[in-house]
Amino acid sequence: MLIALSKSWFYDHTPAAASENLQNFSVIVPSKGQDYPPVLAYWICGTSGDGKRMLRLLKAIYHPRNQYLLQLDAESSDYERAELVVSVQSESLFRxxxxxxxxGKGYAINEMGSSALAAILNAAALLLKLSADWDWFINLSVSDYPLVSQDDLLHAFTSLPRDLNFINYTGGDAEKNEIDKINQIVVDPSLHLQKSSHLYYAVETRATPDAFKIFGGSPWLILTRAFMEYCVQGMGQPSKKITNVLQQHSIPT
Incomplete structure (x- = not known):
């Protein structure tokens, strides 16, 4: 039987989109400590038609120690989400x-807009509620596939300090085309609509910020639990504040 967790299960500071129905299976606490490997929390996101690919990736990166959160966006139907739940529940190892x-409910995501950042923060909020024992947050799409086994990955991370974040950036200041994107004024309707929408670009531009340096890089991250807790909980509703700041920017790629 599937259990839907209501909004009352979440704290007030949990982002609204993260407090929608969640199909949940009982969570066990892995052994933790200096002599044990870390616990990785994976968020795998996909869209309509990605259910089978999502399951393929899940099985490829599955490990009993880790936590996994699967999400199909608003382009997917309720039937697809229910089918994904049944597929997960039918695996005896996962149970x-x-x-x-x-x-249990998707929301609109535009990979080039601030709605993509909001989706990451919402996923982190859910994982923080689901388990108090993971060490790193990793976001993946259904097009990803592992190059090493989870045993090897966990072994490699065991000797690392648990306060390291891994961000792939270009290694220098942002290129001119990235600066041009940052200077654009952009509206991401997917933050407010039920279905994903294209970005809207204003004719006007803004001056490049000079209070900090801007770097290009990859949207795929490995971030510590402490950092994600700060982003989600540390300032009241920072996820809303962050997306409000960035909702007029496109994400350079």
Whole structure:
């Protein structure tokens, strides 16, 4: 039987989009400590038609120690989400360790807009509620596939300090075309609509910020639990504040 967690299950500071129905399976607490490997929290996001690819990726990166949150965006139907839940529940290994969860309702995401950042923050908020024992947050899409086994990855991370964040950036100041994108005034309707929408670009531009340096890089991240807690909880509703600041920017790629 599928259990839907209501909004009352979440604290007031949880982002609204993150407090929608969540199809949940009981969570067990892995052994933790200096002599144990870390716990990785994966968020895998996809769109309509991605259910089978999402399951393929899940099985490829599955490990009993880790936590997994699967989400199909608003372009997917309720039937697709229900089918994904049934597929997860039908795997005896997932049921035995209870560490795979499926978000029961999708919301609009534009990969080039601030709605993509909002989706990451919402996923982190859910994972923080689901488990108090993971060490790093990793976001993946259904087009990703592992190059190493989870045993090897966990072994490599075991000897690392748990306060390291991994961000892939270009290694220098942002290129001119990235600066041009940053100077654009952009509206991401997907932050407010039920279905994903194209970005709207204003004719006017703004001056390049000079209070900090801007770097280009990859949207794929490995971030510590402490950092994600700060982003989600540390300033009241920072996820809303961050997306409000960035909602007039496109994400350079």
């Amino acid at each position: 035995a360790f209870g560490n795979v969860n499926v978000v």
